[in-house]
Amino acid sequence: MNAFFALVRKDLILYVSDRRALLMHLVLPIVIAAFFGSVFGGGAKNGVIDVALVQQDASAVGRRIGAGLQADPNLHVTVMSRAQAEQAVRKGSQAVAVVLPAGFAEAAGSAMFTPGPKPVIELLYDPSQTAVLAMVKGMLTQQVMSVVSAEMFGGPMGRTLTERSLQQLDAGPIADPALRNMLAAVRTYQAQPQPQQQTQQMSAKGGDAAPRGLSMPFTTRDQGLSNAPALQGYNPYAHAFSGMGVQFILFMGMNMGIAMLAARRDGIWNRLLAAPVSLALVVLARAVSATIIAFCLLCIVFAVAVLAFGVTVSSVPGFLGIALCFGALTAGFGLLVAAFGKTPEAARGIAMFATLIMVMLGGAWVPTFVFPAWVQQATMIVPTRWAIAGLDAVTWRGLGLPEAMPAMAALLGFAALFMALAIWRFQKTPA
Amino acid sequence: MSSVLLSVTNLVKSYGTRRAVDGVSFRVLAGQTVGLLGPNGAGKSTVVAMLCGLLRPDAGEILLDSQPVAAGAAAVKRRIGMVPQDLALYEDLSARDNLRLFGALYGLKGGPLAARIEHVLGLVNLQDRARDKPATFSGGMKRRLNIAAALLHEPDLLILDEPTVGVDPQSRNAIFDTLEALQAQGRALIYTSHYMEEVERLADHIVIIDHGKVLADDTPAALHRRLPARTVLRVDLAEPAAEGVLAALRAHAGVTALAQDNATLDIGLVDNADAVPVLGWLQQNGQRPLHFSTARASLEDIFLNLTGRTLRD
Numbered sequence: 001m002n003a004f005f006a007l008v009r010k011d012l013i014l015y016v017s018d019r020r021a022l023l024m025h026l027v028l029p030i031v032i033a034a035f036f037g038s039v040f041g042g043g044a045k046n047g048v049i050d051v052a053l054v055q056q057d058a059s060a061v062g063r064r065i066g067a068g069l070q071a072d073p074n075l076h077v078t079v080m081s082r083a084q085a086e087q088a089v090r091k092g093s094q095a096v097a098v099v100l101p102a103g104f105a106e107a108a109g110s111a112m113f114t115p116g117p118k119p120v121i122e123l124l125y126d127p128s129q130t131a132v133l134a135m136v137k138g139m140l141t142q143q144v145m146s147v148v149s150a151e152m153f154g155g156p157m158g159r160t161l162t163e164r165s166l167q168q169l170d171a172g173p174i175a176d177p178a179l180r181n182m183l184a185a186v187r188t189y190q191a192q193p194q195p196q197q198q199t200q201q202m203s204a205k206g207g208d209a210a211p212r213g214l215s216m217p218f219t220t221r222d223q224g225l226s227n228a229p230a231l232q233g234y235n236p237y238a239h240a241f242s243g244m245g246v247q248f249i250l251f252m253g254m255n256m257g258i259a260m261l262a263a264r265r266d267g268i269w270n271r272l273l274a275a276p277v278s279l280a281l282v283v284l285a286r287a288v289s290a291t292i293i294a295f296c297l298l299c300i301v302f303a304v305a306v307l308a309f310g311v312t313v314s315s316v317p318g319f320l321g322i323a324l325c326f327g328a329l330t331a332g333f334g335l336l337v338a339a340f341g342k343t344p345e346a347a348r349g350i351a352m353f354a355t356l357i358m359v360m361l362g363g364a365w366v367p368t369f370v371f372p373a374w375v376q377q378a379t380m381i382v383p384t385r386w387a388i389a390g391l392d393a394v395t396w397r398g399l400g401l402p403e404a405m406p407a408m409a410a411l412l413g414f415a416a417l418f419m420a421l422a423i424w425r426f427q428k429t430p431a
Numbered sequence: 432m433s434s435v436l437l438s439v440t441n442l443v444k445s446y447g448t449r450r451a452v453d454g455v456s457f458r459v460l461a462g463q464t465v466g467l468l469g470p471n472g473a474g475k476s477t478v479v480a481m482l483c484g485l486l487r488p489d490a491g492e493i494l495l496d497s498q499p500v501a502a503g504a505a506a507v508k509r510r511i512g513m514v515p516q517d518l519a520l521y522e523d524l525s526a527r528d529n530l531r532l533f534g535a536l537y538g539l540k541g542g543p544l545a546a547r548i549e550h551v552l553g554l555v556n557l558q559d560r561a562r563d564k565p566a567t568f569s570g571g572m573k574r575r576l577n578i579a580a581a582l583l584h585e586p587d588l589l590i591l592d593e594p595t596v597g598v599d600p601q602s603r604n605a606i607f608d609t610l611e612a613l614q615a616q617g618r619a620l621i622y623t624s625h626y627m628e629e630v631e632r633l634a635d636h637i638v639i640i641d642h643g644k645v646l647a648d649d650t651p652a653a654l655h656r657r658l659p660a661r662t663v664l665r666v667d668l669a670e671p672a673a674e675g676v677l678a679a680l681r682a683h684a685g686v687t688a689l690a691q692d693n694a695t696l697d698i699g700l701v702d703n704a705d706a707v708p709v710l711g712w713l714q715q716n717g718q719r720p721l722h723f724s725t726a727r728a729s730l731e732d733i734f735l736n737l738t739g740r741t742l743r744d
Contacts, residue, residue, distance in 0.1 A: 006535030010524065017523055267517030271580070274483040274513040275536035276505035 011289030037237030061105035243364030257337025294327035332418030442491035466634030512586030537584035571602020627730035660699025
């Protein structure tokens with residue numbers, strides 16, 4: 001055991017004294033995870049769409065449509081001129097620009113009950129944000145229908161337009177008794193007294209209390225399903241730190257393997273094996289030291305995530321278990337590089353490629369749910385997939401140790417397989 | 432008579448179809464220094480790897496005090512110290528931490544380990560650099576630390592694989608001083624090199640290897656006796672000698688070999704005392720020596736005589 005501990009101690013001293021390695025495996029993942037976390041919604045404007053509003057309709061109804069859009073919590077609306085809006089969308093600082101043309105509200109009200117051309121709202125959008133365009137269209141439709149129909153059923157403009165529509169029907173060549181009866185009923189409805197306050201409230205809230213006019217016939221109650229504390233919800237930093245932590249710690253494992261290859265070439269390996277210690281002991285000591293280093297790195301990375309980015313660890317035992325098993329996987333991967341690599345130079349390129357493929361398919365860069373279904377199934381054989389899934393489980397998903405155990409078992413299985421292959425290969429390769 | 436410490440018998444090792452070691456046999460007596468001499472690629476390092484238990488021979492036997500040195504035999508490995516050809520040190524660990532590691536691998540710990548570290552640092556004159564990292568050492572200092580790491584566990588047999596590669600003459604002398612101190616302690620050494628002057632200086636017994644085979648296995652004196660010429664007389668003439676003169680000189684008493692390169696004659700002599708009559712004969716036969724020198728035949732000449740090529744080929 002004296003020799004074993006001496007070998008582990010040596011590796012730990014060498015790693016800690018290597019400032020470049022610490023920068024690479026500790027600082028870089030934190031910096032990059034912080035960046036990705038903020039890009040994927042970690043900032044204050046979580047889920048809010050940037051929309052430019054070109055308010056060319058200065059009528060009271062037109063202004064109410066604009067105010068309704070501005071009051072929508074899903075939108076961050078900035079009023080600007082058309083030229084500014086076009087430039088902002090081209091530059092990508094605004095996802096969509098809504099151009100509300102002059103006379104829009106009146107034309108829309110008129111078009112509700114009479115045939116003829118309908119007014120047009122121009123939507124200028126960033127081609128990279130087509131999904132956002134559909135969302136903005138939906139919210140705009142809700143606002144226009146709510147405000148214009150409320151005006152038509154209760155506002156002064158509605159009364160004027162109803163009267164005008166009835167006159168046009170009466171003067172027209174084709175009588176439409178059903179439409180005329182409906183408009184007459186609307187006129188009767190409009191003639192009933194209504195409090196101004198109620199109208200304003202109806203317009204501002206999209207018509208949710210005793211509305212005049214059309215309103216959404218339902219509301220939704222949105223509830224993110226995770227066991228994370230309800231107030232926190234999904235924290236994109238959690239996934240970003242998982243992904244980048246896994247990636248850069250695997251780089252550490254790769255470098256460990258390459259260092260072993262260099263040691264074999266430089267004669268240190270032979271000196272170790274010339275001592276009265278077995279090959280298995282030397283390899284095991286390297287695996288243990290790499291596991292300890294990987295475990296500590298992941299703990300430190302997540303300590304920063306918790307303290308500086310509000311990531312919550314729902315199960316400390318679960319997290320420690322995943323970190324330890326991932327450490328073992330990292331060690332196994334490093335040993336595999338050392339055992340099957342021919343030279344440090346040749347192994348570096350292949351190992352780097354393998355690492356990047358593993359972290360990509362494991363969902364370290366983007367979550368696996370965006371993958372096609374068959375890729376999601378296929379990536380179950382990628383060990384990093386289990387590491388990311390395990391870390392997600394014990395962070396933003398808010399699960400506990402029992403739910404993390406399948407990932408831990410998978411990681412340990414892969415680690416054992418890698419180490420067994422490495423030892424087999426070491427024994428087959430002459431000193 | 433000293434007892435046999437190491438016995439190597441008919442050692443064979445092949446890499447694929449290439450036979451790197453082909454029936455090598457030799458012995459090392461207790462307290463003896465054996466020089467393993469051969470050009471690069473002769474098979475010396477493969478022999479060393481098998482002696483240290485790093486490689487399993489395809490055939491043959493290695494016994495240390497009648498115990499087989501099979502790969503991984505801990506008890507036997509504990510009695511062998513290996514100084515690899517490469518600088519097998521951790522450059523970013525201090526000299527003391529390097530020694531602490533290698534001592535621990537041989538089961539040393541605590542006070543005895545600390546005492547041995549101080550002892551070997553003193554032996555290689557690196558006490559004042561114990562806290563420094565080898566990365567800051569000169570090549571010679573690294574080589575000395577490389578040797579110190581193999582001495583911590585006080586091995587009965589120290590195997591040095593080309594321990595002076597790439598060091599300056601001053602550092603080489605320092606290493607030799609260390610090795611001579613070990614010889615004085617009665618430690619058995621195997622010293623592999625392709626530098627014949629190093630082997631001549633240190634070895635009591637020389638094993639010459641080429642193409643994986645032992646070409647000679649004897650004491651330095653006995654090897655010299657095998658040479659037809661034990662002294663070489665080199666004479667620079669005013670003009671090249673004619674063929675007739677050379678033919679007559681070859682027949683002169685005491686002359687065993689003769690070669691002419693331009694106006695320089697290399698004359699092999701049975702003995703140093705034959706030089707004076709040969710020089711007299713040249714003058715009597717119309718040759719005008721401008722300069723002459725004599726030299727003892729070296730291991731280089733022995734190797735040349737055995738293989739027809741130089742050690743550095």
